[in-house]
Amino acid sequence: MKRKIGVAVIGLGPASLPHSKSLIDLSERVDVRWAVSRTAGRATAFAGQFAFPVTTDLDAVLADPTVEAVIVLTPPSSHLDVSARCLAAGKHVLVEKPLELTSERGQRLVDAARQAGKVFGVVLQHRFRPASVRLKAAIDGGELGTIEAAFLSVPWWRPQAYYDEPGRGTLARDGGGVLLTQAIHSLDLFRSLVGISRVVAAQVRTTALHRMETEDYVSALLEIGNGAPATLVTTTAAYPGHPERIEIIGTKGFAALIGGRLHLAFLDGRNEVVEAEGSTGSGANIMDFPHDAHRAVIADFLDAIEQDRDPVVTGEEALASQRLVDDILGNARQTGR
Missing domain, CATH: 3.30.360.10 (Dihydrodipicolinate Reductase; domain 2)
Incomplete structure (x- = not known):
């Protein structure tokens, strides 16, 4: 049996639904350590749907050594800032589409990922x-x-x-x-x-x-x-x-x-x-679609971590x-x- 990879989900809006279902399907491969929202109300509502530990303290999550990878599901305007913090904390990052608000900010995010030497992928599940x-x-x-x-x-x-x-x-x-x-x-x-x-x-x-x-x-x-x-x-x-x-x-x-x-x-x-x-x-x-493709994206991301390779959809591809x-x-x- 492969070791489980510790994962945190950051952002608990509508996009968290297919990702959470996928993580449950992949429970033999992942250990969801945290689900993070900046608002307590959204965190509480999410906890009513999924049995993942929830928090509003992102700093504590990034300081948690058991979290090896994060899935960033926050609005596009925050992708660079949130992902850069995660990369700086030594975490692998999978970020929802689009990469960022602008190609210029997207390029900065891609550069940050390459400089950090961590696996970085983008959710383009089609x-x-x-x-x-x-x-x-x-x-x-x-x-x-x-x-x-x-x-x-x-x-x-x-x-x-x-x-x-x-x-x-x-x-x-x-x-x-x-x-x-x-x-x-x-x-x-x-x-x-x-x-x-x-x-x-x-x-x-x-x-x-x-x-x-x-x-x-x-x-x-x-x-x-x-x-x-x-x-x-x-x-x-x-x-x-x-x-x-x-x-x-x-x-x-x-x-x-x-x-x-x-x-x-x-x-x-x-x-x-x-x-x-x-x-x-x-x-x-x-949200009227199955989560199969999201599960495949996350599985490829986990494979990339384990095999020390790029995921199928790299930051450069999304850019x-x-x-x-x-x-x-x-x-x-x-x-x-």
């Missing part, structure tokens, strides 16, 4: 879905041939009540709108599959369906790594919310990844389907996806769209 893993293998193995075109669509829905919560959809708390906060998972997966070499054109707006500071609709024309065209459309104004979709046209076949379900259709007549594991959180209930967000939004600003 890469770990079975269908995503199979699609990447098909692309990397040449099963689809040369990619001739690709398409990403994220037609999600968030009600106004979601954005009425303090800080939601603001630059100060979230760093951005649909592209950085909701679509980042699909955008990161898309980039990891096909690569993005250039943003050709982009359009960004806030629709009349929402009152918010940042955008709820983005479309873009892109070039993928081999120069082929790609199209992106993301929104949180598509009521009642629909599964995200990645489509890839290859010289040997076609791939459609819809939510967590993959259909591969090859020109030689073969077909393959990888079924979805559940919903994707595309509608008003933002590359965040810089793509910058490029898309920057293109729209430059052209006034």
Whole structure:
């Protein structure tokens, strides 16, 4: 039996639900020493759901030698400060998406992790879905041939009540709108599959369906790594919310990844389907998805600690996806769209 790794969870908002369920599933590998919130009320509410020790004293947690790793689930605006404190205390860090409010702050966090010499990963769990893993293998193995075109669509829905919560959809708390906060998972997966070499054109707006500071609709024309065209459309104004979709046209076949379900259709007549594991959180209930992929992210993080290697989604990988967000939004600003 492997030794258990002492873990602390920092931040007990909605994101703590799939992580906590995952840690329970991984109880043979982890010992959850603490669950931390800066507010006593949230800590008490969390303790009513999960049998983890709770505290509001982060300093005490970071001083605890039995805590080897932390999972940071605080708002994006605090990721650099909280994670840097954890790294300085000698802890390995897994941080929720997005990496930080800005790419500049994200770069500082990545640099801090490398300088500390600790394992540092980012929660971009769509890469770990079975269908995503199979699609990447098909692309990397040449099963689809040369990619001739690709398409990403994220037609999600968030009600106004979601954005009425303090800080939601603001630059100060979230760093951005649909592209950085909701679509980042699909955008990161898309980039990891096909690569993005250039943003050709982009359009960004806030629709009349929402009152918010940042955008709820983005479309873009892109070039993928081999120069082929790609199209992106993301929104949180598509009521009642629909599964995200990645489509890839290859010289040997076609791939459609819809939510967590993959259909591969090859020109030689073969077909393959990888079924979805559940919903994707595309509608008003933002936590309406299974925690399987989160469990896989945490398992990979634990493996990385034990094997002294990088996790699948490193800080550099997350930063590359965040810089793509910058490029898309920057293109729209430059052209006034």
